[in-house]
Amino acid sequence: MHGEPVPRIPPLEGCLYCHREGTTVLSTERRFLGPRRYPLLRCNHCGSVAELDYDPNSADDWRIRYRRVNQDPRYYYVAVHYRRHGWVSASDALDISRRGYAQRMRVFQAESGDLSWLVPPEAELPLALRAGEQLMLEMRAVTLREVAPTTLFVRPNRGTVLDSGKCYLSTHRLLLHGQRQPWAHDLLTIERALYNDRYWLIVAHDAERWVQYVGTYLEDQLDPQLFVTVVDYLALNRR
Numbered sequence: 575m576h577g578e579p580v581p582r583i584p585p586l587e588g589c590l591y592c593h594r595e596g597t598t599v600l601s602t603e604r605r606f607l608g609p610r611r612y613p614l615l616r617c618n619h620c621g622s623v624a625e626l627d628y629d630p631n632s633a634d635d636w637r638i639r640y641r642r643v644n645q646d647p648r649y650y651y652v653a654v655h656y657r658r659h660g661w662v663s664a665s666d667a668l669d670i671s672r673r674g675y676a677q678r679m680r681v682f683q684a685e686s687g688d689l690s691w692l693v694p695p696e697a698e699l700p701l702a703l704r705a706g707e708q709l710m711l712e713m714r715a716v717t718l719r720e721v722a723p724t725t726l727f728v729r730p731n732r733g734t735v736l737d738s739g740k741c742y743l744s745t746h747r748l749l750l751h752g753q754r755q756p757w758a759h760d761l762l763t764i765e766r767a768l769y770n771d772r773y774w775l776i777v778a779h780d781a782e783r784w785v786q787y788v789g790t791y792l793e794d795q796l797d798p799q800l801f802v803t804v805v806d807y808l809a810l811n812r813r
């Protein structure tokens with residue numbers, strides 16, 4: 575409906591998805607007879623398209639549903655979280671957008687070697703750290719499995735479970751404070767590190783076997799993308 579007053583609401587001032595300002599366009603034509611009920615919000619920068627449900631008289635009361643999103647890794651966090659929730663209320667949408675921005679900045683920092691934002695864990699480890707080795711991160715609920723040498727397709731549940739427990743990332747190694755015993759793999763032995771919206775997975779090997787560390791995504795822990803980015807940076811600089 576042309577001429578309808580459009581309220582000043584956050585999704586119209588900047589893109590919640592890519593955080594550019596002035597790149598979103600709202601098509602206010604509403605098709606009451608067609609399948610589309612809500613005006614579409616498009617971003618000319620990232621190409622995302624969302625349905626926006628708002629009341630022109632109430633600037634705080636809106637919700638959004640992303641229909642098409644940009645899958646570039648830099649938008650990983652917002653892609654995962656907007657997709658997971660379907661229609662998202664105003665406060666949740668702003669929350670996801672804010673956390674997505676912070677995560678993107680952290681990933682940039684980690685890629686460029688700025689890890690100053692990490693708060694090193696204080697842990698009583700069963701293994702002594704080496705000279706110059708520093709703990710960087712702690713991740714709970716990690717499983718260690720013995721696997722066949724890495725193939726093109728990896729799955730989180732393949733292989734035989736060796737142990738599980740808290741995993742520590744240091745500047746030199748991955749360490750697992752397992753229920754059965756302590757384990758450690760030098761970052762130089764990492765073959766692959768990957769992530770998706772549910773877990774991160776690292777394949778490594780020592781003289782005897784190939785193993786994979788798998789950590790399930792938990793809301794209160796570092797996101798899998800960010801964890802793998804830090805691992806990648808440290809592993810690359812270990813060579």
Ligand SMILES: [Zn+2]
Pocket residue numbers: 589590591592593594597617618619620621622
């Ligand atoms: Zn955008």
